[in-house]
Every structure is written in structure tokens, then in C-alpha cells.
Amino acid sequence: MPPVENRNVIVTNEAVSSSFGFEGDSIEYTATVLDSIGLPLPSGFIANLLRASTILLGNQPFNNSVYDQGTGLLSLIFAVPPTIGSAIISLNWLTQSMQG
Numbered sequence: 001m002p003p004v005e006n007r008n009v010i011v012t013n014e015a016v017s018s019s020f021g022f023e024g025d026s027i028e029y030t031a032t033v034l035d036s037i038g039l040p041l042p043s044g045f046i047a048n049l050l051r052a053s054t055i056l057l058g059n060q061p062f063n064n065s066v067y068d069q070g071t072g073l074l075s076l077i078f079a080v081p082p083t084i085g086s087a088i089i090s091l092n093w094l095t096q097s098m099q100g
Contacts, residue, residue, distance in 0.1 A: 016089055017030075031074050043061060048060065051083070051088075052087035057076055
């Protein structure tokens, strides 16, 4: 069994296509997401996109339809939820074991 190597996930350059929207509008979240040594994450990596504590997109795999393995650019489209007020959009994830 190969030795276990722990790496952190680093999220930079977070942006949303619009800072305002009505319920049901589509907004794009983008970010550069790499591991702590600057490598892209594997396609099996899974994260949630949150607005405050509300899950906008749950258990989103970093497959090639949303994640560029060459640049580490993540692009997720979500619908504005039916809540009022402003909140921070963020990614969260659990500790995951990856091979390869």
C-alpha cells in the first residue's frame, strides 16, 4: 500500500457572474481550485456550493463539464434561491481519499 499523502485544497479567484439576481435566475460561480502543491484536483473530488448555509449545488463532482484539469478553473451554474438578502457564496467539502 502506498504511503498516504495529505494535501489541502486551495481556492482562489472566486467570482460570480452577477452580484444580484431574482429567484430562479442563473448565476455562474467560478474559482481556481488546486491542491496545496498547485496540481488540479481529480475528477472524483466532490464539493458543495453554498449560499450561507443553504446548499445551492450538492455533491458536485469535478468532472470535465465543470472543471478544467489543465488550469484548475471550476465553473458552476446555480439558480438564485427564494431567500431575501445578501450572503456569501462558497465551496465546502469533506476530507476525501483520492488515488492516482
